[in-house]
Amino acid sequence: MIEIKLPDGATLSFEAPINALQVAQKISDGLAKNALAAEVNGTLTDLTTPITTNATVSIVTTKSPLALSILRHTAAHVMAHAVESLYPSAKATIGPAIDNGFYYDFFGIILKEADLHKIEEKMAEIVAADYPIVRSEMGRKEAIAFFTQRQEPYKVELINDLPAEVETVSLYTQGDYVELCRGPHLPSTGRLGKAFKLMKVAAAYWRGDSSRESLQRVYGTAFWSEKDLNAYLTLLEEAEKRDHRKIGRALDLFYFDPTAPGCPYWLPKGLKMYNILLDFWRQEHEKAGYQEFAGPLMNSRVLWETSGHWAHYKDDMYLLTSVDMPETEAYALKPMSCPSTMLLFNLKTRSYQDLPIRFSDVDMIHRNEASGALNGMFRVREFHQDDAHIFITVDQIEEEYERLFALADKFYDLFGLTYTMKLSTRPDDFIGDIEDWNRAEAALRRILDKRFGEGNYEIKEKDGAFYGPKVDIQMKDALGREWQTGTFQLDFQLPGRFGCHYTDSDGSEKTPVVIHRVIYGSLERFFGIITEHFAGAFPVWFAPIQVRVLPVSDKHRSAGQALVETLQSHGIRAEMERHSNTIGYQIREAHNQKIPYAIILGDKELETNTISVRFRDNHQENQIQFSDFLERILGKIRTKALDL
Numbered sequence: 001m002i003e004i005k006l007p008d009g010a011t012l013s014f015e016a017p018i019n020a021l022q023v024a025q026k027i028s029d030g031l032a033k034n035a036l037a038a039e040v041n042g043t044l045t046d047l048t049t050p051i052t053t054n055a056t057v058s059i060v061t062t063k064s065p066l067a068l069s070i071l072r073h074t075a076a077h078v079m080a081h082a083v084e085s086l087y088p089s090a091k092a093t094i095g096p097a098i099d100n101g102f103y104y105d106f107f108g109i110i111l112k113e114a115d116l117h118k119i120e121e122k123m124a125e126i127v128a129a130d131y132p133i134v135r136s137e138m139g140r141k142e143a144i145a146f147f148t149q150r151q152e153p154y155k156v157e158l159i160n161d162l163p164a165e166v167e168t169v170s171l172y173t174q175g176d177y178v179e180l181c182r183g184p185h186l187p188s189t190g191r192l193g194k195a196f197k198l199m200k201v202a203a204a205y206w207r208g209d210s211s212r213e214s215l216q217r218v219y220g221t222a223f224w225s226e227k228d229l230n231a232y233l234t235l236l237e238e239a240e241k242r243d244h245r246k247i248g249r250a251l252d253l254f255y256f257d258p259t260a261p262g263c264p265y266w267l268p269k270g271l272k273m274y275n276i277l278l279d280f281w282r283q284e285h286e287k288a289g290y291q292e293f294a295g296p297l298m299n300s301r302v303l304w305e306t307s308g309h310w311a312h313y314k315d316d317m318y319l320l321t322s323v324d325m326p327e328t329e330a331y332a333l334k335p336m337s338c339p340s341t342m343l344l345f346n347l348k349t350r351s352y353q354d355l356p357i358r359f360s361d362v363d364m365i366h367r368n369e370a371s372g373a374l375n376g377m378f379r380v381r382e383f384h385q386d387d388a389h390i391f392i393t394v395d396q397i398e399e400e401y402e403r404l405f406a407l408a409d410k411f412y413d414l415f416g417l418t419y420t421m422k423l424s425t426r427p428d429d430f431i432g433d434i435e436d437w438n439r440a441e442a443a444l445r446r447i448l449d450k451r452f453g454e455g456n457y458e459i460k461e462k463d464g465a466f467y468g469p470k471v472d473i474q475m476k477d478a479l480g481r482e483w484q485t486g487t488f489q490l491d492f493q494l495p496g497r498f499g500c501h502y503t504d505s506d507g508s509e510k511t512p513v514v515i516h517r518v519i520y521g522s523l524e525r526f527f528g529i530i531t532e533h534f535a536g537a538f539p540v541w542f543a544p545i546q547v548r549v550l551p552v553s554d555k556h557r558s559a560g561q562a563l564v565e566t567l568q569s570h571g572i573r574a575e576m577e578r579h580s581n582t583i584g585y586q587i588r589e590a591h592n593q594k595i596p597y598a599i600i601l602g603d604k605e606l607e608t609n610t611i612s613v614r615f616r617d618n619h620q621e622n623q624i625q626f627s628d629f630l631e632r633i634l635g636k637i638r639t640k641a642l643d644l
Contacts, residue, residue, distance in 0.1 A: 003054045021047040024059045034061045036191070037070050037184040044070075046135050046184040062224050072097035074133065074186040075123075075196050075222035080104045081177035081189075082122035083111075083218070092179065093154040093206065093215060100232075101221030105204050107154065111216050116198040119218070123196065130190030131174040135183055143169045147180065154206065155180045195229040196222035210370070235479055242479070244531040245376040251536055251593060253544070254377065254527075262374045262381030264524055269544035272573070276542060277523060278362060280414070281386055288407055290360040290388060295340035297364065298331045306497055307339040308431055312466045316368050333366040338516055341389040342498035345512075350502040355512065356396055360388040362523070377528030384523045390515040391500070394439075397490065397513060401447045401471075404488050404517060408473060411519050415530050415539075416642050420482075421448055421456075422472040424463035431466055432493035440490045440513075441469045465516075467493040473519075477533040485526055489516040537616060540596040540644060541637045547574040548595045550586040550614075552602035560601050563611070563626075572633060587614055596644055597633065615644055 004012045004023055012026055020038030024031045024047070038045055039058040044066060051057070060066050076095035079102070083090050087109050095104030111119075138146065140159060147155040158180065159169055172181045174189050186192060197220060204217040223229040248254045253270030256263070266274055282292065298320055304310040309317070313335060320331040334340070341359050350357070362384050369381050392400050412419055423444055426437045448457050448471065464470050473486035491514045495501075501509045520526040530538075540546050547567055551560040560576045567574035577586045583600065590598040591614075598614040605611055610623040636644070 002051065004051070005054075005056045007056075007058045017050050017052040019048050019050055020045065020057055020059060023051075023057050027059070031059055031061070035059050036061060036064075036067055036186055039066070044184055047187060048135060049184075068224070069097040070184060070186060071192065071224065072102040072222050073183075074189070074192055075220060076102040076104050077133075077172065077174065077177070077179055077181070077185065078123050078126050078189055078192055078196075079119065079198065079218060079220055080106075080179065081126055081174060082119050083109070084177065085126075086118065086122055087111075091150075091152050091154075094158075101199065101219060103217050103219045105206070105215040105217050107213065107215050109216055111201045111218060113201060116201070116218070120196075120198055124194070126175070126189050127192050127194070128190070129175065130188050132188050133172055133174045133185045135185075136171050136173065137168045138171055140167055140169060143171070143180070192222065193224070195224065195226045196220060197229060197233070205372075208372075210372070238479060239481070239532070242532040242535045243376075244378075244528040247531050247536040248377070248528075251544075253531070256376070260382075261371060262369055262379075264377060264380060264382070270527070272544045273538070273542060274523060274527065277520065277527070281362070281411075281520070284407065284410060285358075285360050285388070288358070288403070289356075290358040292360050292362075293344060294361060295337060295344075295363055296334070298333050299339070301328070301330045301332060303339045303343075304332055307342070307494060308466060308497065309335070309339070312429060318366050318368055334363070335365055335367045336385070337361050337363055337365070337387045338389060338494060339498070341514075342494060342500055345391055345495075345500050346498065350391075350512075352393060352502055352504050352510070355392050355502060356400055357391040358388060359390075360386070362386055377524045377531075380522070380524050383525070386518050386520040386523060388517050390517065391495070391502075391512040392515065393510070394513055397443050397515075398447050398450075400515060401444075401488065402451070404515070405451060408486055408519050412473075412475065414640055415533065417475050417477065417530075417533065419473045419475045419485075420458070421452055422458040422460055422474055422484075423448060424460040424465075424470045424472060426469060427462045427464050427466060429466050430464070432496070436492035437469065440492055444469055444471055444490060447471075465489050465491075467491050468516075470516075475529065477529060478535075479532075483525075483529050485521040485529070486519045487517065487521070491516055537594045539636075539640065539642050540633065541640045543594075543596050544573065545575055545593070545595050546572050546633065546637075547597045547599060548586075548590045548593075549574065549576040549599045549601060550583060550590065551576065552583050552600065554580055556601045556603075556606065559606055563599065563601065566626075567630075570630065570634060572637070590614065591616065591618065597629075599629075617644065 002014045002018065004014065012023065020040065021032060021035060024035040035047055037060040038047060039060065040051060041055050073096065076097065080092035080095055083106060084092060090106045090109035093105045093107060095102065144156055144159050169180060170182060172179050172183060172185055199219045199221060202217045202219065204215050206212040206215055221232065223232065251269065252267050253273065254264045254266050257265060301310055317335050318333040320333065321327065344359055345357065364382060364384055366382050369379055373379050390400055425441055430437060468489050468491035470487050470489035472484050474482045475485045476482050495514050496511050501511055504510045549560040549564050551557045564574045564576050587598060594616060596616050600612040600614060604623060608623055611626050611629060612620060612622045613624060613629060614620045
């Protein structure tokens with residue numbers, strides 16, 4: 001007798017081995033009709049996978065959060081089927097579902113964007129044929145021989161790399177297409193429907209290794225309905241308009257030069273905005289009791305060995321050596337400031353009465369990102385991080401986290417950004433005592449439950465830093481896209497490695513707990529995010545140029561310059577069009593540069609001692625009093641308003 005426990009606690013009994021489809025059929029015909037896959041004892045499986053022992057079973061339908069990845073994984077197989085049908089020399093390698101769709105890597109073929117429509121048409125034929133997608137198992141040696149005979153060396157490599165104890169592999173067949181895959185998949189190709197689209201072709205290295213062969217990658221996406229697909233494609237169009245790399249160059253904010261890949265040049269306007277972010281950061285942190293310091297750009301490997309970064313992070317660091325320097329004496333450009341802060345704490349004898357101690361810095365740091373991972377300001381090799389390390393007692397953890405969330409709210413409210421939280425737990429390569437880890441994770445769960453409500457945050461198992469669990473901030477922008485910015489990491493390990501201690505009230509020595517935290521995160525990445533969030537139309541308080549004065553003709557230039565100086569005397573970032581262009585041209589340029597206010601000065605304005613203001617949203621107010629405008633803009637700046 002096999003007992004099947006359902007999500008609602010009910011149980012079903014079967015006299016012989018069954019599969020998830022039979023479980024669904026016993027519950028209702030409707031559920032069986034809508035079933036796509038199943039979770040059996042927490043593992044995602046196909047509907048037809050045998051269940052031979054007592055198990056907890058949950059049926060996956062289109063309403064399940066897991067369903068979309070199954071749809072996209074199946075779409076990847078349908079695409080590979082189509083490619084191999086159209087181009088007999090092509091061989092599929094790996095094709096997973098990813099966050100926004102799927103991809104497949106191929107060898108033996110070079111595809112162009114123009115080929116995608118033909119592949120889509122073939123995919124539609126495969127969907128219309130509604131081939132059953134059938135899972136089977138094959139012995140390891142037999143599978144190696146099978147794929148060797150098919151001249152698919154990459155599949156052979158995948159099988160050879162499996163652990164020695166794995167004796168069988170699973171294959172999926174649809175029509176005449178056979179693929180090595182763990183699954184699961186939809187029951188048939190027809191269930192894929194019509195809401196799919198191939199997006200682009202690109203080059204990719206086998207298994208992401210730049211020393212290996214270059215393959216042809218095809219990206220696509222799929223949804224349950226054409227309405228959802230069209231909404232996503234519209235979102236992509238809007239995202240393209242907001243691309244921070246294009247806006248950064250168009251507005252003269254930053255640029256990247258091939259002589260320094262991944263290392264941005266901050267142009268004068270962009271640097272002005274960077275400093276505005278930093279000035280606000282300094283003001284708020286000063287009020288919150290932080291002490292800012294600056295540390296060296298590079299440190300001896302001895303420091304990184306003590307911290308554990310040498311063992312866990314060496315490949316992501318830039319190492320500095322010379323011909324006569326042994327590796328044991330190497331230096332590294334710092335990828336983070338944590339170890340430096342530990343040294344700072346140890347400069348003095350500390351008492352429990354000194355805690356919390358909050359050290360902050362915005363030093364430049366470097367990380368050896370792969371060239372293929374670089375992405376404008378979002379992924380760089382050189383950046384500034386609004387770092388801070390807070391030394392506390394165990395009893396101060398919850399109170400300090402409350403202060404951190406309150407501080408984060410101040411920063412994100414400035415830009416109208418909302419956020420959710422993610423708790424990342426102990427990874428496999430953790431250091432330290434497991435009991436300390438359990439205490440740290442339990443404390444963070446209590447804090448998040450109290451502030452956001454139980455279940456109102458995501459848990460990412462095994463995604464913590466090697467020295468402690470962390471709470472990550474997922475910010476949502478104007479297009480609903482999520483970005484990780486801030487992180488609050490609770491560390492019971494690093495202070496002990498550096499011998500940090502304080503004298504407790506009973507005279508004993510105790511090791512402090514440290515919170516590693518950032519709010520902006522990388523200032524470069526945060527700047528890229530808010531550039532796309534506002535599509536370059538920044539709030540007036542943050543705009544690099546807040547007002548541009550537009551003289552109608554040369555005879556109005558002296559009055560325009562006087563107006564610029566008056567605005568500047570009130571701390572307003574103002575400038576005047578330098579060239580003698582038509583007023584229409586000047587208005588278009590101010591609009592293209594997304595300047596909040598353009599003041600027009602012509603004969604009427606000089607005669608009436610007024611100004612006309614052209615707003616960034618293209619509406620205009622004529623012959624208004626300068627004093628009224630000045631009061632308005634100063635109010636927007638003072639309150640850091642998001643509107644004009």
